Amino acid sequence: MKKLWDALKGPIAGVLLSLAVSAALLAFLGESPFVLLEALQSTLFTSFGLGYTLFYATPLIFTGLAVAVCFHCGLFNIGAEGQLYLGSIGIVIIGSLFPNLPGILALVLGISAAFLFGGLWGGLAGLLKAKRGSHEVIVTILLNFVGIALVNYLILYPLRNRTVQNPETLEVTAPYFLPTLSDAFGLFESTPVNLALFLAVLTAVGAFFFLFRTAWGYELRAVGACNRASEFAGISVGRNMMLAMFLGGGLAGMVGVNEVMGHQHKLVEGFSPQYGFTGIAVALLARNHPIGILLSAVLFGALHNSAREIEFLSDKVSKELSLVLQGLIIAFVASHYLFEHTLKRRKKEAA
Amino acid sequence: MIELLASSIRLATPLLFASMGGLLCERAGVATICLEGVMLTSAWTAAVVNYYTHNAWLAVTVALWVGALTMGIHAFLTISAKADQIISGVVVNFLAAGITPLLTNAIFGAPTNTPSIPLTDRFHNLEIWGLSAIPGLGKILFSHPPLIYIALLLPFAVHFAVYRTGFGLRLLASGDGPEALRTAGVSPGRVRYAALLIGGALTSLGGTFLSISHTSQFTRDMTAGRGFIALTALIFGKWRPVPTFFACLFFGFADALQIQLQSTKVFGIQFPVQFIQALPYLVTLVVLVGFIGKAIPPLSIGKRLG
Numbered sequence: 001m002k003k004l005w006d007a008l009k010g011p012i013a014g015v016l017l018s019l020a021v022s023a024a025l026l027a028f029l030g031e032s033p034f035v036l037l038e039a040l041q042s043t044l045f046t047s048f049g050l051g052y053t054l055f056y057a058t059p060l061i062f063t064g065l066a067v068a069v070c071f072h073c074g075l076f077n078i079g080a081e082g083q084l085y086l087g088s089i090g091i092v093i094i095g096s097l098f099p100n101l102p103g104i105l106a107l108v109l110g111i112s113a114a115f116l117f118g119g120l121w122g123g124l125a126g127l128l129k130a131k132r133g134s135h136e137v138i139v140t141i142l143l144n145f146v147g148i149a150l151v152n153y154l155i156l157y158p159l160r161n162r163t164v165q166n167p168e169t170l171e172v173t174a175p176y177f178l179p180t181l182s183d184a185f186g187l188f189e190s191t192p193v194n195l196a197l198f199l200a201v202l203t204a205v206g207a208f209f210f211l212f213r214t215a216w217g218y219e220l221r222a223v224g225a226c227n228r229a230s231e232f233a234g235i236s237v238g239r240n241m242m243l244a245m246f247l248g249g250g251l252a253g254m255v256g257v258n259e260v261m262g263h264q265h266k267l268v269e270g271f272s273p274q275y276g277f278t279g280i281a282v283a284l285l286a287r288n289h290p291i292g293i294l295l296s297a298v299l300f301g302a303l304h305n306s307a308r309e310i311e312f313l314s315d316k317v318s319k320e321l322s323l324v325l326q327g328l329i330i331a332f333v334a335s336h337y338l339f340e341h342t343l344k345r346r347k348k349e350a351a
Numbered sequence: 352m353i354e355l356l357a358s359s360i361r362l363a364t365p366l367l368f369a370s371m372g373g374l375l376c377e378r379a380g381v382a383t384i385c386l387e388g389v390m391l392t393s394a395w396t397a398a399v400v401n402y403y404t405h406n407a408w409l410a411v412t413v414a415l416w417v418g419a420l421t422m423g424i425h426a427f428l429t430i431s432a433k434a435d436q437i438i439s440g441v442v443v444n445f446l447a448a449g450i451t452p453l454l455t456n457a458i459f460g461a462p463t464n465t466p467s468i469p470l471t472d473r474f475h476n477l478e479i480w481g482l483s484a485i486p487g488l489g490k491i492l493f494s495h496p497p498l499i500y501i502a503l504l505l506p507f508a509v510h511f512a513v514y515r516t517g518f519g520l521r522l523l524a525s526g527d528g529p530e531a532l533r534t535a536g537v538s539p540g541r542v543r544y545a546a547l548l549i550g551g552a553l554t555s556l557g558g559t560f561l562s563i564s565h566t567s568q569f570t571r572d573m574t575a576g577r578g579f580i581a582l583t584a585l586i587f588g589k590w591r592p593v594p595t596f597f598a599c600l601f602f603g604f605a606d607a608l609q610i611q612l613q614s615t616k617v618f619g620i621q622f623p624v625q626f627i628q629a630l631p632y633l634v635t636l637v638v639l640v641g642f643i644g645k646a647i648p649p650l651s652i653g654k655r656l657g
Contacts, residue, residue, distance in 0.1 A: 025453075029453065029454075029457045030457065076437050078441070128640050132640050132641075134639050134640050135586070137384060137437060138579060138582060138583055138586070138639060139636065139639065139640070141576070141579045142576075142579065142583075142632045142633075142635055142636040142639070143636070145576055145629060145632035146629045146632050146633055146636065149625045149626065149628055149629035149632075150625070150629070152625045153623050153625035153626060156623075156625065157623065277445070280441055281445075284438065315460070316456070316457055317453065317456070317457075318452055318453055318456040318462035320448070320449045320450075320452040320453050320456075320462060321449065321453060322449070323445050323446075323448050323449025324445070324446055324449035324450055324453065325449075326445050326449075327442050327443075327444075327445030327446035327449060328446070330438060330441060330442050330445065331428060331434070331439075331442045331446075334428065334432075334434040334435060334438045334439060334442065335428055335432030335433070335434045
């Protein structure tokens, strides 16, 4: 119990401090400082609000894991944004190639396509890191721009639905649909939260077992902890880096399962409100622990949902408030040294 | 062709400012992926100050301070709070991307852009006497607004400051061997603070150029990855000012080419605009992967001070 509290107290303090700072910011912008708390309450404690929160949390679980798995291998994956677009278009491509598959086969194929397309895009950065030593931070950022441009091209030309004005692809066929929780169980009113949420939770549990209970996961973490030592121990650093980036990209690609198979049934240009970048905040707040990511994704889903609600209600605050919140939360969590150091010094002085 | 080269110089300018600012930070031993965020806050500040005061040089000055302040957050997080340098950079980028549209919305009623600055209040082209009349070259090099001349001279000034002054010596020591610096009685933390504040101010000029010289307003996310391209230019130039200068010119050329290709046909084919827009990033990527070879960063970069 004490161990759990020790792990949780830092992130909790970080979140509370960030909420306090953003309340001050809201007051500065001429809005009531309590509007964020009110919004958080309705996005977490009403069934409609919670439905949307969980709908936003689903992709964040995937992108949070995408960042965390790479982090365990000592790599910083800022490319989840591009990878998730590649994964999403993968579903649409497979869906339009094989429209008439029996139900379960279509679901398996769709999910695999999302993982594989995202994984190859992420793996490309891993390959360049391992073979050419190119810094993965810059490579993944550049691949974001290139990947999103490529997907936009596919949306606008070969896969475009030409009967509508909006830039979007043709719909996938019914076998690829994942039912919403409201259709399947009558939960969360008419919100788009769907079975991809369960897939996300299962994936997080799977990631936990992979990282902490298998030899592959152990090797991957060993490379992250010290790649020279692991090389001497006979672990291939390059291969593990490629594996981590492939898995990271694949996990980010799974966002498409929520968006395409669970919700829109097509890919709309620019659908992601930066799920990939928010994944960085999700992973850091959870200190890269897969189970912690489940909690942290729900929190960031709620914050994103709240910021949208505030934008709707207030003419003084726009939805970019959630970017500031994310920045603050990462800042406070990342500077935990400062707090711990100061506390220790206080204790020493007191003694 | 002359227009293409002149446009390359214009598009290289924000990269020059940002990569020279980044050079000071990274040579001092602090990884700086937040050039993007520093350019955003200063671009916003410059646009707003220029709009309200009708004074472009005042806008440049205020934005300098805001740039230094934004990089100051990075300095505080990495040096005082001992946060990871990459993560701190992400923080600054997040905060800048969030706060600029929030303030735009609070002041002007919409988060997308600030109002356009009237032509009379903006920077004008400064024809260098005599030289701008040279056919071809005059148009490429000597007929630009003032910030561009500063950008073109800056790498040589930075070269002098880094390799020929006492401050430069301490800067290099802070990046390659902070322990040695400490033994000599100089605090590497202080040197890093100084380097980051000055670097932030230099980077701010890139943002300022974008919002009040290259265009006439701040638009949301107007830096569009230029901070990262500047960072690649820095790596391409192996963290040395003059080679970085040429890398920036090259990336500026790729961007200019991209804009020209949008309106012209190549071998009778009009390429889709999405591919053309991705060209500068693709070129940057290919250069980074294919031609840089082994780039050795300042030795202590990414490491916390003990």
